Amino acid sequence: MKPYALATTVLASAVLLTTTQAQLLPFLHNSKPATPNTDNRQQPLAHQPGLQMPNDPPNPTVENSPATQTASVTLSDILGTYRNLNTFAALTRDVHTINTRLASSSQNTTVLAPSNHALSLLPRKPWESPQDYSKLGPQAYSGDEGRERADENLRRFTEAHILLCSPWKEGEKVKTMAGTEVWWEVRDGGKKVLMPGAVEVEKVVSRVANGEVWLLSSALNYAL
Numbered sequence: 317m318k319p320y321a322l323a324t325t326v327l328a329s330a331v332l333l334t335t336t337q338a339q340l341l342p343f344l345h346n347s348k349p350a351t352p353n354t355d356n357r358q359q360p361l362a363h364q365p366g367l368q369m370p371n372d373p374p375n376p377t378v379e380n381s382p383a384t385q386t387a388s389v390t391l392s393d394i395l396g397t398y399r400n401l402n403t404f405a406a407l408t409r410d411v412h413t414i415n416t417r418l419a420s421s422s423q424n425t426t427v428l429a430p431s432n433h434a435l436s437l438l439p440r441k442p443w444e445s446p447q448d449y450s451k452l453g454p455q456a457y458s459g460d461e462g463r464e465r466a467d468e469n470l471r472r473f474t475e476a477h478i479l480l481c482s483p484w485k486e487g488e489k490v491k492t493m494a495g496t497e498v499w500w501e502v503r504d505g506g507k508k509v510l511m512p513g514a515v516e517v518e519k520v521v522s523r524v525a526n527g528e529v530w531l532l533s534s535a536l537n538y539a540l
């Protein structure tokens with residue numbers, strides 16, 4: 317049906333636009349105020365927007381030696397600087413609760429970031445919910461209420477990838493910001509997988525003062 321197609325197209329464009337802006341305007345996103353505890357004598361990598369991959373040269377990141385930053389650098393400084401997960405980073409910027417958390421120096425966080433590729437493979441957009449469609453039909457995301465619904469779904473999706481602790485030990489069951497519970501195990505071959513759902517962790521990308529960024533090969537199951 318046309319109204320449905322139109323609504324989803326408009327929303328999809330909005331999401332795409334956000335992502336595109338994030339990619340085209342790195343200066344804009346990096347020009348947010350420095351976190352209060354940032355030591356000005358140091359040069360957080362986020363202040364060099366031209367360098368998309370802070371860990372590019374000279375050390376390639378590997379599972380056992382994620383890039384470790386100086387004490388004052390926070391997750392909010394570095395999350396947007398990794399090209400392979402910048403779609404997810406753009407989503408987090410739209411969620412106030414997450415922004416605050418990632419900039420906090422008093423609370424640690426593990427960011428479980430699905431890769432750009434993983435997000436492109438989702439069976440539906442992160443802001444779509446089968447429940448909304450079954451309850452409200454094709455108009456689920458039309459109008460102001462539809463937009464709010466989409467925003468809310470997107471927030472829940474993103475918060476389900478923000479873990480409220482770091483460091484995070486094997487087998488330790490921890491809540492995400494969305495209230496879901498996850499833990500991780502090591503499978504044959506030494507691969508880390510997130511449970512439940514056995515989502516593969518490609519690598520630990522970064523370790524900074526207030527937490528870590530883990531790169532996931534798929535999004536966590538967000539069906540409710």
Ligand SMILES: *[C@@H]1O[C@H](CO)[C@@H](O)[C@H](O)[C@H]1NC(C)=O
Nearest residue numbers: 423424482483524525526527
């Ligand atoms: C936060 O992370 C840092 C760096 O890994 C660690 O030294 C510190 O103990 C953590 N704090 C808490 C409360 O987990």
